[in-house]
Amino acid sequence: MADSVVPTFGRPWSALQPALSPAMLDAVSSLGFENMTPVQEATIPASLQNRDVVVEAATGSGKTLSFLIPLLELLHRKRTRLSHTEIGAIVISPTRELSRQIFTVLQELLKLTALPYTAHLVVGGSSSATNTADEMSVLKELGPDILVGTPGRLEDVLCGRLRNGKRLKSGMITASGGVRGRPRVSAAKLEVLVMDEADRLLDMGFEASLTAIFSVLPKQRRTGLFSATMSEALGQLVRTGLRNPVRVQVQVHDRSTAGSERRVPASLAIRYLVSPPDRKLAQILRLIQMGGPLKYIVYFSTCAAVDYFYRLLRRMLCPLPAIVPGGKRAMREERDRLREHFQGGSASVHSLHGQMVQSKRQATYESFSAIPPGELAILLCTDVASRGLDIPDVDYVIQWDPPTDPKSFAHRCGRTARAGRSGQALVFLSPGAEETYIDFLALRKIPMVPADYLWQDSEGAVTMEPPADAISLVEEESDLEESEDEADDAEEADDGGEKKRRRKRRARNQDQLSKYPADTRSDALLELIRGLAATDRDIYERGKLAFVSFVQSYSKHEASFIFRLKELPIIEVAKGFALLHLPSMPELCGRPVSRFIPYAIDTDTIPLLDSKRETHRLEKLEKAKLAPPVKVEKREKNNTDSWTDAKEAKDRARERKLKRIRRRDAVASVEEARLMQEIEDPKIREAMAKDPLLAKRMISRRDKSLRDMAEISASKNQSSRQTATRTLDDIIADAQSTKRKSESSSSEDEDSWEALARKEAIRKKLAAKAKGKGKKFTFNPGFSDEENSS
Structure with a gap:
């Protein structure tokens, strides 16, 4: 019999009632499962009992x-x-x-x-x-x-x-x-x-x-x-x-915390690291260097981010002459520069996401699963690889950003620490509002502990102590913030206070970032990556696409009360993606873009490493230069609002519309009350008191006939007043006769206006109650409980 591949959890398989067949008992024993897990011990007997x-x-x-x-x-x-x-x-x-x-x-x-x-x-x-x-x-x-x-x-x-x-x-x-x-x-x-x-x-x-x-x-x-x-x-x-x-x-209970319930295995240690967004890549490389040759899975929210970092890490961790311009000599020089920031050796890098063709997805999954323990391997993927997959020997799960769907967090972490084995997981959080995510997961019974920030000394060794020359970011940014504040003050009066609110929000975000000392080694790594992007157009273009897709994904986060786009330090995020320049996007409006230093290069000169694609690109660029300029029609409105700003603008417009409706209704109510007071004839008042439904209909119309009645009622001319009275009697008589004709087949109780009003109120109440019982999810399983009971 093979050795047991999982620890002993429950009773042996032979203790099941109803019992398994001898062939099945031999099969599970051959697979190395001596005892059942709790879920198997509880589920299999119930299933066997139909x-x-x-x-x-x-x-x-x-x-x-x-x-x-x-x-x-x-x-x-x-x-x-x-x-x-x-x-x-x-x-x-x-x-x-x-x-x-x-x-x-x-x-x-x-x-x-x-x-x-x-x-x-x-x-x-x-x-x-x-x-x-x-x-x-x-x-x-x-x-x-x-x-x-x-x-x-x-x-x-x-x-x-x-x-x-x-x-x-x-x-x-x-x-x-x-x-x-x-x-x-x-x-x-x-x-x-x-x-x-x-x-x-x-x-x-x-x-x-x-x-x-x-x-x-x-x-x-x-x-x-x-x-x-x-x-x-x-x-x-x-x-x-x-x-x-x-x-x-x-349920899983943690003995170390007095039996508190967990939604993740007890052998899984989940940590969180709160750091500026532009230091994530440096932290991942330092963690891999310190951890040694293990199997890592790094999760991203978008397919574009997976493609970008796959090409970037493949060039950094396993450079080949085919992907490094300049030949073998340039490749050796690039390796020497990379050793200053990463000394973990060569690694195999893989990517997996939902936009890949099926054959490539399957080949990636099989090749990464086949890597034996003791080799450094990294899989970059989206949530397509977060559910149920049993990838062997995964040691560490890293989440570049929390998943858009909070339910996927536990599934991501669950790719390690499977079947009783131990494993570790790490998630990055930005300073500020994202730190609330820790308490949010604690309510979902997913406990986390803080992780140590990793530093790197001048020789490239990873340590947990900051270097002596680390300084606070407050000193670096103070002059810049003062100049931006002065510019905002000049425009504040014309902007209705919006500049002031943006300044306060930016100051709050910057205050959170200023708690962290400057990491010069991380900044140097990002500059090195920008240099790589300046020599490879594929990396340069995919970096921009990854940044834009990340911002779009962040704005659609299901936990938007925690992950608010306005609170995101988007400039630091752009630095973390090692962009050469900021793309034109409305989310950057009102942000301190002066903190981002563009890379000194003409982006049209960045080549593609594929010679055929580069030739085609240059030809297309040359044709565009020789073509006559196309006259672009001027837009009536230049929309530079971000998605969230546009939503807020719609909400404000809706609120203004509601205010106008309330104001109009208030004016109408005052006018109706005034008209009622002007009706002095007691016969008219008595008729309206006896017939409230008719009175409400006549008043709500607010038409010329009611005004004429009020003017005629207030007139001192007796003959005109009698004429007005006769006119009102005719109106009431016509309304009641119409009612009797339309409901001639009804009972005597329904002939009164009060009974009709009560029935109408009951009908509306039943309709509202039936509408409230509408199902949010419709599903047709092919049968119903009524069919089963019959």
Whole structure:
């Protein structure tokens, strides 16, 4: 038997009731799992008793075996006969990498147990219609019993490929000629449905695909939902798509803090580092140098940032003649300059994000997973690699910035410290409002401890003590701030105080940054990187794109009450991306751009290292210079407001509109009250008192007839007053006769205006109550509780 690959958590597998088959017991033993984890011990017995399960457990706790083992056991015990085109089980996951990982584990179990079932992986990503047709042909020829895949491609297989139409969120097809092809398999005899990372399936917008899949599945099936976090939409899915499910929630308690609950494994140490944004890269390199040859995963919020830092770190940590201009001599000189800032040796750098083609994504995932322990390897990725992936031997997870979705924080950190192993994680926070994120995560049961700021001495060695020549940033920036304040004071009177507010905000941000001594080694590293960007146009252009995409992502953060764009020290962020100059973007308006020193170079002269691309670029540039200037029409309005400023402007306009409406209503109320006082005839007052609905209608119209009544009522001419009275009686009589004609079939109680008013109020109340009961998430699982009860 193989050595146990995980520590002993719970009871042995042989203690399960109902018991597993001998073949399955031998298989898990061959895989090195002697004992169950808590989530396996709680979930597998409930699944084997034909119960639906909803499992919420920390990442890395063994959820994959928790649904694959009962899936195979249920198929084996049911002994359901499946034809060549019928399937018995489906496993749905949100990403292709996770689907492939689940499929690999399932294939291993099928091989070890020798069960007479076949599985097939169904994932999207193919941009070629020929490749897609070939995949469908393989599926038809194989006739699998179990499907593992992503929602979009599973929908094509189970429901038929959609042509000439669009899907709605309800799963239905629009009436504009949309038709489906023939389904490749039949799910009429499906026994088990598993949704892994179920909350992510809903967050990523797969509602339409899931609804379409559920519509073809049988009602009598076993369903399992597995996730490390529970969202509101997932709770709605539990209430509508499962029958009397068993809820399994495995909590982690920290013994060092009197048993406090955690949402992450106890063997995972999460640290945070509050530092100026322009020092993140230096801190990462120093951390890698001090940590030694380990496997690191660095998370970014955008694909553009991954591409930029991948090309940058690849040139810094593993320079090759093909990516360094000037030949081998220039490469040796560049290596010598880099050794002053990083002495960790050569490293293999990989990148992974959602905009990569599927073949490259798979090759990156496999190559990084295959790197053995003891080698320095770095994977730069987005949240596409944050859910469920079991990458072997990951030692450290670094988050360049917190995720836009706070639920992804625990999933990111969970790529290390899996199955009882130890691991470390680090997240960077900017000084100021972002420090509130620490308490925010503590409320979500994710504890963090502060990390030490790392320094570098003149010889390149990493230390935790600042050098003796470190000075405060306050002294460097004081003169500059005074000049900016004087300029703001001159414009403050014309700006309605907006300059003053910006100055206070900038002073507050700068005061937070001034707490940190200057790091001259970090500044020198950024200047070195700017020099590299000045020789490689690919790095230069991708750096600008990465910065802009970061600002856009930051402005759309779900925790916007913490990550406020106006509080972001955006100039320091631009320095951290080692930009040669600031791009033209509205978010820089009102910011102290004078603190950013542009790089002295004509950006048109920065070459591309690819000779063909460079030749094409120069030709295009030359044609642009020779072409006559294009006359640009002058815009009526120069919009330089940022996204957040534009939103605030809309809010202010909406508030002004509401004020105008309130002012108009107040004037109208005063006018109505005055008109009522001018009506002196007691008969008119008595008629309006008896008929409040009619009176309200007449007054709310505020038309000429009411003014005429008031003027006629106040007239001293008796004959005119009698005429006015007769006119009012005629009006009241006509209104009441119209009412009786329209409601001649009603009962006597409904003939009174008071009864009608009460009925109208009750109707509005019921309509408002029904409107409040509207569901925020609509999901059609293919059956309902009413159908089940019948």
